[in-house]
Amino acid sequence: MRIAIAGDLHGQWDASDVTLLHRLAPDAVLVVGDLSDGQERIAASLARLELPLACILGNHDAGRDASGRCLRRQIELLGERHCGWALRQLQPPGLAVVGARPGSAGGGFHLSQAVEALWGPMSADDSAQRITSAALAADPALPLVLLAHSGPAGLGSEAQDPCGRDWKPPACDWGDQDLTLAIERIRRHRPVPLVVFGHMHHALKRGRGLRRSFVIDRSGTAYLNSACVPRHGVDQEGRALRHFSWVELVDGRLRRASHRWYHPGGELLYEQLLVEQPLAVPC
Numbered sequence: 001m002r003i004a005i006a007g008d009l010h011g012q013w014d015a016s017d018v019t020l021l022h023r024l025a026p027d028a029v030l031v032v033g034d035l036s037d038g039q040e041r042i043a044a045s046l047a048r049l050e051l052p053l054a055c056i057l058g059n060h061d062a063g064r065d066a067s068g069r070c071l072r073r074q075i076e077l078l079g080e081r082h083c084g085w086a087l088r089q090l091q092p093p094g095l096a097v098v099g100a101r102p103g104s105a106g107g108g109f110h111l112s113q114a115v116e117a118l119w120g121p122m123s124a125d126d127s128a129q130r131i132t133s134a135a136l137a138a139d140p141a142l143p144l145v146l147l148a149h150s151g152p153a154g155l156g157s158e159a160q161d162p163c164g165r166d167w168k169p170p171a172c173d174w175g176d177q178d179l180t181l182a183i184e185r186i187r188r189h190r191p192v193p194l195v196v197f198g199h200m201h202h203a204l205k206r207g208r209g210l211r212r213s214f215v216i217d218r219s220g221t222a223y224l225n226s227a228c229v230p231r232h233g234v235d236q237e238g239r240a241l242r243h244f245s246w247v248e249l250v251d252g253r254l255r256r257a258s259h260r261w262y263h264p265g266g267e268l269l270y271e272q273l274l275v276e277q278p279l280a281v282p283c
């Protein structure tokens with residue numbers, strides 16, 4: 001199963017991305033949020049994609065509207081594709097996607113006013129339980145992917161770590177504690193092969209290089225930060241580039257993951273391989 005993941009868009013989504021995705025024809029598309037600063041254009045475009053898709057909205061998607069109306073409008077446009085605190089089973093291809101806390105800005109646990117306006121007050125434990133309950137409602141025969149805007153706490157406290165704070169010292173773990181708690185609880189019942197998120201941009205502040213965007217923990221869960229920002233670029237030869245993270249699952253296990261930069265016409269121009277694991281050999 002081939003999964004294309006769009007990192008934080010920040011407004012960079014146009015007709016060329018739609019055409020490219022339809023040409024690549026992945027089995028599923030995951031979108032990690034921060035589509036824009038509250039505009040409806042991209043949510044409407046994602047809803048029109050003729051591909052199995054799941055999306056979670058990020059902290060920027062509330063715009064400057066603390067009432068939650070701006071966020072709600074995009075959720076309405078996305079319909080069942082938005083999976084914040086919810087299960088979305090993509091059939092085909094046979095993938096269970098569970099969304100973490102929508103609108104997260106990382107930093108442990110904090111509900112924005114817009115999120116609280118839509119879902120009500122809740123604790124980190126409440127949030128973890130919502131994520132866990134959604135995951136345990138998934139068909140156990142389907143591979144499970146957790147889709148979050150901010151990644152979980154516990155992936156390192158250096159600036160270059162997948163969720164490391166890089167914009168002011170001291171560097172620290174800026175991941176979400178409710179998601180960490182949920183992963184621990186879910187894994188008591190079923191494996192979590194993959195957690196996908198964004199929010200913490202790959203390029204570190206003050207020109208300090210790139211963060212680690214991929215790690216596998218001791219339980220075998222892979223964590224992929226897909227926030228290549230800006231995701232539209234141009235190479236030294238003047239060719240337009242479009243970034244997607246790309247994941248291949250085989251029999252529910254992560255086989256391969258990479259960052260890919262495509263020409264809008266469909267040609268794969270650059271690929272950063274993150275992991276390639278051998279297929280399980282039957283005894």
Ligand SMILES: [Fe+2]
Nearest residue numbers: 034058059199
């Ligand atoms: Fe964000």
